[in-house]
Amino acid sequence: MTPLYLFPGGKPKCVTFSYDDGTVHDKRLVEIFNRHGLKATFNINSGMDYPEKLKKEEFAEVYAGHEIAAHAEFHAGLDRCATTDAIREVWNDRLALEKSTGCPVTGFAYPCGQYSDEVIKILKAAGIEYARTVKEQHSARYIPGDFMQWDATSHHRDALKYIDAFLDEKRPLLQIFYVWGHSYEFNRDNNWDLIENICSKLAGRDDTWYATNIEICRYIKAIRSLVAGAGGKMLYNPTAQTVWFMAGGWEFNDIRCIKPGETVSF
Ligand SMILES: [Zn+2]
Numbered sequence: 578m579t580p581l582y583l584f585p586g587g588k589p590k591c592v593t594f595s596y597d598d599g600t601v602h603d604k605r606l607v608e609i610f611n612r613h614g615l616k617a618t619f620n621i622n623s624g625m626d627y628p629e630k631l632k633k634e635e636f637a638e639v640y641a642g643h644e645i646a647a648h649a650e651f652h653a654g655l656d657r658c659a660t661t662d663a664i665r666e667v668w669n670d671r672l673a674l675e676k677s678t679g680c681p682v683t684g685f686a687y688p689c690g691q692y693s694d695e696v697i698k699i700l701k702a703a704g705i706e707y708a709r710t711v712k713e714q715h716s717a718r719y720i721p722g723d724f725m726q727w728d729a730t731s732h733h734r735d736a737l738k739y740i741d742a743f744l745d746e747k748r749p750l751l752q753i754f755y756v757w758g759h760s761y762e763f764n765r766d767n768n769w770d771l772i773e774n775i776c777s778k779l780a781g782r783d784d785t786w787y788a789t790n791i792e793i794c795r796y797i798k799a800i801r802s803l804v805a806g807a808g809g810k811m812l813y814n815p816t817a818q819t820v821w822f823m824a825g826g827w828e829f830n831d832i833r834c835i836k837p838g839e840t841v842s843f
Contacts, residue, residue, distance in 0.1 A: 578809060579805075579809055580809075580812070580822040580823060580824055580843075581749050581822060581823045582751065582800045582820065582821065582822045582823075583749065583751070583821040583822060583823060583832065584751065584786040584788075584796065584821065585786055585788075585796065585819070585821060586786060586821065587821045587823075587832035587834070588783075588784050588785055588786045588821075589746075589748075589749045589750060589751060589752065589784055590717070590743070590746070590751075590752045590753075590754070590782070590784050590785040590786070591751075591752065591753045591754070591785065591786045591787075591788055591793060592615065592616075592753075592754045592755075592779045592785055592786075592787055592788075593616065593617065593618065593753065593754075593755050593756075593787075593788055593789060593790055593793055594610065594615065594616070594617035594618065594755075594756050594757070595617065595618045595620065595646075595686060595709050595729065595755065595756070595757040595790055596617060596618070596619050596620070596757070596758060596759060596760055597619075597620045597648055597686055597757070597758075597759050598620070598621070598622065598625075598630075598648065598652075598759055598761070599619060599620075599621035599622065599623075599630060599631050599636070599648075600629045600630055600631060600759070600760060600761045601629055601630070601631055602629075602759075602760035602761045602763065602764045603619055603631060603639060603640075603760045604631075604639055605760065605763075605769070606760040606763070606772065607639060607640065607643065609769075609772055609773060609776055610643070610776065611642065612776075613776040613777065613779075613780035613781070614780055614781065614787060615776055615779065615780055615787050616642070616643060616644075616787045616788050616789045616792070617643045617644070617789065618643065618644040618645075618646050618684055618789050618790040618791070619640050619643060619644065619645055619646065620646045620647065620648035620684070620685070620686035620709070621636070621645060621646070621647070621648055621670075621674060622648045622649055622650060622651060622652040622670065622688065623647075623650055623669075623670050623673035623674055624650035624651045624669065624670070624673070625651060625652060629761065633673065633676075633677065636674070636677035636678075637677045637678070637679075640677075643789060644684060644789035644790060644791050644792075645674050645677060645678050645682060646674075646682060646683075646684030646685055646686060646790065646791070647667060647670040647671055647674060647682055647684065647685045647686075647705070648670065648685070648686050648688060649666040649667060649670055649688045650665070650666045650667075650669040650670040650673070651666060652688045652689075653666045653688060654688055654689055654691040655667075655687065655688065655691060655692060655693075655696040655699070656691045656692055656693040656695070656696050657691065660695070660699065663696060663699050664699055664702075664703065667685070667699065667700060667703045667705065668703050670682075671683075671703065671704070681704070683704055683705055683706040683707075683791065684705070684706065684707055684708075684709075684789075684790050684791045684794070685700055685705045685707065685708040685709070686708065686709040686757075687708055687709065687710060687711070689711070690710050690711030690712070692708070692710070692726075697725045697726070700725060701725065705725075706724065706791065706794055706795070707721075707724035707725065707727050707790060707791070707794040708724070708725045708726070708727065709727045709728075709729065709757065709790065710726055710727065710728050710729075711729075711732075711757070712728040712729075713728060713729055713730065713731050713732060713735075714728045714729070714730055715730065715731060715735075715738075715739055716730065716739065716742070717730050717739070717742070717743040717746075717752040717753055717754040717755070718750060718752055719753070720751060720753060720797060721797075724794050724797075724798070727790075727794075729755040729756065729757040730743075730753070730754050730755045730756065731755075731756060731757075732756070732757055732758050733756050733757070733758040733762075733771060733772060733775060734758070734762075734771075736756045736775050737771075737774065737775065737778075739754075740754070740775070740778050740779070744778065744779075744782075749823060753793060754779060756775060795818065796818060796820075798816075799814075799816040799817075799818040799820050800820055802815060802816050803815075803816070803820060803835070806842075810842055810843060811840065811841070811842050811843075812835050812840065812841050812843075813839075813840045814835040814836065814837055814838065814839050814840075815838070816837060817837050818837060819834050819835065819836050819837065820834065820835050821833070821834045822834070822835070824843035831843075
């Protein structure tokens, strides 16, 4: 039968966060994520400068251990500006952020969730690997078919509604619990206890992979890139990632992995 694929370490569940706009309140949020051993992606519009905004010189230190992703240089709605503007918004954001990260910045969150088919083409041409919308799936069972239109599970305001279904699931089904928002909302709404509560429920679980958005995107794409034998008993891994799977159907007792370049029979 077709193997059931798992996240790294043979884990069936994954948790990730995506927070936008790069304000000073991200410092407190990062401290909370770090204390709980959680991983997040921070989407930054690098051209904006206002008192609440983190300074570029701070990005590398504040976001260490997490992903920095692009969010359009000046937060332009990319479906309502000139194509050339959209190209520059994405490209200049990448250029600025890569000075902080020292590695390619290829994640993206659509400013105000605004996009179109044309915008997706622009992002792909600019080397973006995934882009987050502001739509919500309300179930961690959702895995994006197209990573250029990646919906979250929930904004943080409603995340607790969907956590129990995620935590209680015992079957080896790939699940991604994906929370998005803005850290300034916790400051504005005076509800930092909400994110503390969400994090403490999700943290420290043996069945869960804690990952940034780009790590998840690349891992799922690696699964989809495996070359399977016609008979369902062989796999070749042409990617640069080790991929985990269960060879024996629905039992959690035959967890295996296939290394980059390896062919396995089972
Ligand atoms: Zn934004």
